[in-house]
Amino acid sequence: MPIAATVNGKAVTLHADEDTPLLWVLREELGLTGTKFGCGIAACGACSVHIDGEVARSCSVPVGSVAGKAITTIEALGQPGAPHPLQAAWIAHQVPQCGYCQSGQLMAAAALLKQNPHPDDAAIDAAMTNICRCGTYVRIRAAIHAVAGASA
């Protein structure tokens, strides 16, 4: 049965089987490949998106559960010519290395700042549980602090 939802501000009708993880619907049905597949068990966070404003690991969210909900992916975190402050900070701090996990890192960080605009290190530790194998954590932390400080 088709599933109606909103993705990046647009109404969409999704046709995948209801048990299909949202990740694969975004990537294969909608062509939104910025959201990455890392582990398939919600352990690494590469697939992080926002569902009704909350961060979620889309590899473990059945598409049947998002009917009527609003989903935001990395492609719509900022607008063309108007990047999200975190995206600008990620460039200023030269955060990404291979970059594969960074869509998920940014979505997790954006959700954190929405809830807590001035997180301390403990709050960043608690919220930023996505894996980066290249080891960009030091710069991720610095970039989040830079945005949080700038909005003070």
Added chain:
Amino acid sequence: MKLQRRYFLFAGAGALGAGVFGLWWGDRAALTRAKALTAGEGQSSFGGWLKIGADDTVTIYSPHIDFGQGSHTALAQMLADELDADWAKVRVEQAPADYAFGNTALAKLFVPMMSGHPDLVKHLPDTVFSLLARNVPLQITGGSSAIRGTGQVGFRVVGAAARAALIATTAERLNVPAAELVAAHSRISHAASGRVLRYGELAAAAASRTLPHDPVLKTPGQFRLIGKPVDRFDIPAKVDGSARYGIDVVLPDMRVATVIAAPVRGGKLLAVDHAPALAVRGVEKVIALDNAVVVVANGYWPALKGARALAPKFSDGGHGKLDSAGIFAAQAALIDTAKPDHAYGSGDVAAALASPGVRPLSAEYRVPFLHQAAMEPFALTGHFAQGHLTVWGATQDPIQTRNLLAKFAGLSVDQVTFHPMIMGGGFGRRFPPYTQIIEQIARVAMQVDHPVKIIWSREEDVRQGAYRPQSSARLRAALGPDGRIAAWQTDYAQFADAEAETVFPYQVAATARRHYTYISNQVDAYWRSVNSTQLGFYTESFIDELAHLAGKDPYQFRRAHLPEGGRHRAVLDAVASRSGWGTPLAPGRARGIALVESFGSICAHVIEASVDPDGTPRVHAVTAVVDCGMTVNPRNAEAQVQGGILMGLSSALGEAITLTAGAVDQSNFSDYPVLKLLDAPVIAVHFIDSGAPIGGLGEPGLPPASPALANALFAATGKRIRHLPIGRQLA
């Protein structure tokens, strides 16, 4: 031909000299082909590696893959600096996976060394030679070689030669002496006449000149881009989701497949009933390969469901009784009873160890298999149509990938195109000889009437890995009456002889390093910093044990064994001073120190750590000092060292691949724990600009991490870590 990686490490490091690149563009056929592949209307190619457009755009073709190490940007800095190009107009592209960009000239240097017969090149006809050369990986990314090899002896020369040609062209056109011309920001000006010519209007004439083989390179004081922390080219697309990785390839009418291979490496597929997979909606086909079964569907999810519905029967290849404890036992037995396969060193160690008055020490160290765990699982997309196989994806050597695709598909290399894509990490995992998905896509694409993308599940990625080899060592040493090390012996059993890529920096009268070859059912694979990880851990832990036995401070004890005025001592002194070595710490915290040279760079860490009441180790701060000669892009260099430290800490704290009944026990990040932000310490990285030959940076930051941590934990608890990972050993 088995790649002897060490030759790439060392030959690439500068021994080749600028003349190599003279050969590079002296190969007319390759040069013509390279130009045809890249230079379009209004573009002029210099040696194939650089083209300048009439609009002044400078495009550089990198033979190395940038999987996050920043080499594309740094290589461009090196070339553009010598070219005196306007940085705003510089672009980098991945060189095509074609022999024209692999350079048979370099093979002529590598192949004789690899064969062990330096004179080979003189006796082989060129036709035989080009056959050999085709089997040599010529677009390899590894060994921390891009900057110190390709950049230092290659791209700087290309840039300087092109600049010389542009100046010579201008001198002719203006009819003035070349010495009166000044190049800067992609323009050449003649002060006396006030005339200025753009590179874009000179390029066509300049590119038709014969490029000089040995142009004058800049001295460090003349650098405008080298040494500057310019922003990397690839980062903007990596923060908005627009970067296209191998896994992101989308083709019209594409199918998606996933794989289940024999759980015991070396096993074969015996039987599989296709029906349960074909019953899953969306599954179209089940393909049985020699050692794996592949499920093809209209998407990844149905392919995975189909694969999981199967109950394939595999043989164990005779390895069904192998397990990790058995491997350690076999390695210990080799060290106990076998003759070493390789032995190096100097002096009479046996006599020194037995001499009266010495204080002997012996210890056994063990490290497990390690998985690279790159964040992007294997994914390749292939399409066979009209007799031609086209494949998209990411590996650490595009040319060898193309050659292997041709071999497995039963096609000629000319019938195969490989498009290298952005790579979501590699760390040594994606070298073609053991990148199994290359064979899988070649065979599957030939059997599917549509473009098909194979994606490995993370479970397949973890279980079917190409791991850092499991390794064991016995270290023996003796302190002389003067408190110095009188003799040192390292006996280690593992797949590879590590002598050529590891350095024992300490002054000891009698030393022996002996390798015992142990081969399991796993492949001998590369893992970031390769054998320097475990050898660094052995040496730097054991010297800490000796310092303790001598009753000396671990920093001062090392220092006393390092040559005065040498680079190793300077690095060690700097890390001690930068870290505040010896100053008071918060209760429960302690420092550890370690120094390892690898891939042409010398790196030392001081790590500050403590242990929670429940035995969990905590890493609080890392101070790193690196002497890599000079840094091309300091901010990117810092990132490489930060990343190496975190990967080293991650492996030391908790990573291990273990075998039971021949098969890998781990399956995903749930049981192969990779360090997270929560556990990332504060890291300070300092570089020493020593002026020494430029060294690598992708790997050297890693090896000192595990011994520096283990040494800190010993200082904190008195318990010596001799087996990795640390895990719950302190509980």
